[in-house]
Amino acid sequence: MLETARKLFALLDRRDCIQLALLFVAVLGMAFLQMASIAAVLPFLSVAANPGLVTSNAWLSWAFETGGFTSANNFLVALGSGALLALVISNAWMAATQWAQYRFVRGRTHALSTKLLKHYLFQPYVYFLRRNSGDLSKNVLAEVEQVTGGVLMPGLQLVTRAMVALVIVALLVALDPFLALLVTTVLGGLYGIFYIAVRRTLAGLGASRVAANTARYVAAGEALGAIKDVKLLGKEESFLSRFRKASSEITATVARAQIISDLPRYALETIAFGGVLLIALYLILRGDALQQVIPVLGLYAFAGYRLMPCLQQIFQALSKLRFGAAALENLHKELLGLGTQPVTSRSNGQRPSLLPLYHRLELEELTFTYPGAEAPTLKGITLSISANDTVGIMGPSGSGKTTLVDVILGLLRPEQGTLLVDGTPLTEHNLRAWQATLGYVPQHIYLSDESIAANIAFGVPPAEIDMKAVQHAARLAQIHEFVMSDLPERYWTVVGERGVRLSGGQRQRIGIARALYHDPALLVLDEATSSLDPETEAGVMAAIASLSGTRTILIIAHRESSLQGCDDILWLDSGRLMTQQPASGAGTWIAGRTTAVSCNGNSEKPRIS
Numbered sequence: 001m002l003e004t005a006r007k008l009f010a011l012l013d014r015r016d017c018i019q020l021a022l023l024f025v026a027v028l029g030m031a032f033l034q035m036a037s038i039a040a041v042l043p044f045l046s047v048a049a050n051p052g053l054v055t056s057n058a059w060l061s062w063a064f065e066t067g068g069f070t071s072a073n074n075f076l077v078a079l080g081s082g083a084l085l086a087l088v089i090s091n092a093w094m095a096a097t098q099w100a101q102y103r104f105v106r107g108r109t110h111a112l113s114t115k116l117l118k119h120y121l122f123q124p125y126v127y128f129l130r131r132n133s134g135d136l137s138k139n140v141l142a143e144v145e146q147v148t149g150g151v152l153m154p155g156l157q158l159v160t161r162a163m164v165a166l167v168i169v170a171l172l173v174a175l176d177p178f179l180a181l182l183v184t185t186v187l188g189g190l191y192g193i194f195y196i197a198v199r200r201t202l203a204g205l206g207a208s209r210v211a212a213n214t215a216r217y218v219a220a221g222e223a224l225g226a227i228k229d230v231k232l233l234g235k236e237e238s239f240l241s242r243f244r245k246a247s248s249e250i251t252a253t254v255a256r257a258q259i260i261s262d263l264p265r266y267a268l269e270t271i272a273f274g275g276v277l278l279i280a281l282y283l284i285l286r287g288d289a290l291q292q293v294i295p296v297l298g299l300y301a302f303a304g305y306r307l308m309p310c311l312q313q314i315f316q317a318l319s320k321l322r323f324g325a326a327a328l329e330n331l332h333k334e335l336l337g338l339g340t341q342p343v344t345s346r347s348n349g350q351r352p353s354l355l356p357l358y359h360r361l362e363l364e365e366l367t368f369t370y371p372g373a374e375a376p377t378l379k380g381i382t383l384s385i386s387a388n389d390t391v392g393i394m395g396p397s398g399s400g401k402t403t404l405v406d407v408i409l410g411l412l413r414p415e416q417g418t419l420l421v422d423g424t425p426l427t428e429h430n431l432r433a434w435q436a437t438l439g440y441v442p443q444h445i446y447l448s449d450e451s452i453a454a455n456i457a458f459g460v461p462p463a464e465i466d467m468k469a470v471q472h473a474a475r476l477a478q479i480h481e482f483v484m485s486d487l488p489e490r491y492w493t494v495v496g497e498r499g500v501r502l503s504g505g506q507r508q509r510i511g512i513a514r515a516l517y518h519d520p521a522l523l524v525l526d527e528a529t530s531s532l533d534p535e536t537e538a539g540v541m542a543a544i545a546s547l548s549g550t551r552t553i554l555i556i557a558h559r560e561s562s563l564q565g566c567d568d569i570l571w572l573d574s575g576r577l578m579t580q581q582p583a584s585g586a587g588t589w590i591a592g593r594t595t596a597v598s599c600n601g602n603s604e605k606p607r608i609s
Contacts, residue, residue: 004325007332008151011112019104023156026097030090031163035171037090040083042175047076101156109148112331116140119335125411130371134218139334142213147331150324158317161310168307191315198260199322206326209253215246261319355433356521357552359422361385361408366417368407377403379575381417385568387521390553392563395572401556404572405524408554410435439515443527445507452483453491456513467491469517477513478543479506508540522552529562537562 009017043060046053051072054064069075117140169184223239361384368378377400385391393401406412408419410431419426426434447455456473457465470491474480487493495502495510502510508528515523525544529537545565547553557563571578 004151004321004328005155007328008147008155010332010336011147012108016108016111023097023100023104024159026093026100027160027163030093030097030160031167033086033090033093034164035167037083037086038168039171040079040086044076044079044083047072047079051076097160101153101160105148105153105156108152109145112148112335113140113144116144116331116335124413125406126371126413132218134221135214137221138214138217139331142217143210143327143331146209146324146327150320151328154317154320154324157313158321161313161317165307165310165314168310188311191311195315195318198319202257202260202319202322203325205253205257206323209250209257209323210326210330212246212250212253216243216250219243219246257319257323261316353433354437355421355424355426355430356437357387357421358521359387360420361387361522361552362420362423363408364418364420366407366414366419368403368412368414370403375575376415377575378407378414381575381577383570383577385552385554387552388549389567390548390555390565391568391570392566393554393556393570393572394558394563399572400575401572402526403575405526405554405556408522409438409440409524436518437521439518439520439523441508441511441515441523441525441528445511445514447495447502447507447510449494449496451489451492451494452487452510455495455510456491456517458514458517469519470513473513473516474509476516476543476547477509478539478546479509479513482506482509505537505540509543512540512543516547520551522554523547524554524556526556527558528555529557 012020043063046057047060054060054072054075064075067075067078069078120136120140172183173181219239219242223243363381363383366378366381367376369376381404393404395401403412407414410426421434424430448458452474453465453467453470454460454462456470460466471480474483474491483490483493511528512525529540541562541564544553544555548565555563555566563569
């Protein structure tokens with residue numbers, strides 16, 4: 001339990017702790033008000049059972065005389081009104097405290113979800129290569145909710161109800177120590193025994209819930225993310241089966257945990273209220289007069305009315321804490337564990353400084369190995385690219401083409417070697433300055449379910465979109481005419497999820513326009529036309545060709561047609577750069593194979609030239 005508290009507090013900041021301290025003060029006040037509302041019942045019941053106490057009891061006599069009462073009935077009405085007022089104030093304070101607790105918990109759900117998403121977004125690119133997006137989404141959307149609702153809220157309830165139970169027991173002990181301790185020991189002991197019996201089961205159920213929830217998010221994400229393939233191959237039932245199994249398991253674990261937390265109530269309510277009769281018999285057998293028994297019995301009945309829910313809620317809170325411990329462990333590990341340190345944010349409210357390419361981009365003996373891989377993907381790459389040249393990159397699958405480009409983009413950090421921009425080594429300190437000058441067009445363009453303009457100015461708040469820059473980029477990508485003549489709302493036409501209302505060529509052109517929106521000095525196209533038909537590819541490549549000479553362009557491609565007009569051709573094989581030579585024919589692609597000497601001094605390698 002202490003370890004759970006330590007991990008929970010580690011997720012909270014200083015402001016959260018201050019709010020918790022204020023909540024504790026409110027809870028303390030609520031506990032004493034609860035005690036006062038119970039204690040106020042005793043004088044009323046005592047006078048109602050024996051009006052003679054108004055003169056025989058020193059405290060009641062003092063109150064009677066100080067209040068200026070003239071009859072026992074008037075005094076009894078005043079005592080009843082006071083008890084009712086104490087109950088109203090106590091319940092109002094309790095409602096306000098509960099509201100403050102719920103607001104605090106929901107606020108932490110928002111804060112922790114945002115904090116976790118920020119933690120993920122600012123991780124280096126390599127972090128996402130070994131994590132499942134469904135698992136990350138589950139942590140942000142579901143596990144934070146489980147921690148706040150299943151750990152933080154029960155923790156607050158545990159403290160609240162324990163405080164109330166303690167002051168009620170203290171009141172009962174003040175009246176009759178033996179009877180109060182006997183009742184408390186029986187009820188509290190039964191709850192304690194039951195909790196010890198089920199705590200391991202609850203911990204196991206909590207771990208099962210985390211695993212099942214991960215499987216559920218992954219199954220749903222993969223099914224909907226690949227819906228076209230799912231429909232084409234008729235695999236709806238296969239993915240539904242995966243989801244159904246995980247969903248069924250999480251339902252069963254949550255239901256079992258809930259029934260375990262509720263079970264003691266049914267048995268102990270019978271014991272508690274049956275115990276009221278036993279208390280009456282005990283007092284009578286002890287020789288107390290009936291006039292003394294009735295007020296004490298009423299007090300215990302009212303105290304039991306307050307105490308039993310407290311004990312049940314304490315047990316439920318302990319059960320939820322045990323069940324939610326696995327989710328807390330998971331969130332604690334994600335935010336504060338041995339994860340990769342996040343990179344800095346590019347958007348800090350100010351335009352970043354720039355490190356544009358004016359003269360030459362150089363790689364010197366660059367080597368990169370993916371985490372967990374046995375062999376390097378890039379092996380001692382050395383090359384030089386002149387500014388405003390168009391360079392093609394070819395090689396068989398798995399040769400390291402995309403990895404090379406990802407290193408140039410600063411997404412992957414080489415373990416050895418240096419990347420220099422106009423002689424300036426690329427480091428963690430100037431990485432954002434370099435990336436702010438880059439444009440990237442992948443093979444598969446991600447389009448959000450927003451307008452054409454919002455997709456071109458990707459990530460820019462709607463109020464800050466520069467429509468002149470949007471239209472200029474669209475013209476360079478040769479999609480402006482299509483947008484203006486064929487789309488009903490022109491640049492404000494919504495493209496649908498993942499751009500389903502557009503053709504492949506149109507999506508690629510929007511991708512190119514997006515890459516050009518910020519006027520990059522270096523444009524990278526990673527198999528940007530490999531999924532297009534020849535006619536569409538020719539149109540897209542014509543748009544790219546129109547940019548030649550105005551900026552540096554790197555093109556990864558498998559087809560010869562995609563590299564027409566390149567100034568240089570790089571050939572990679574098994575992670576090594578085999579050749580870097582100017583494309584022959586003054587930019588004309590000539591089919592055939594010749595032999596060229598490796599730039600790195602490797603053995604001769606055939607290349608297309």
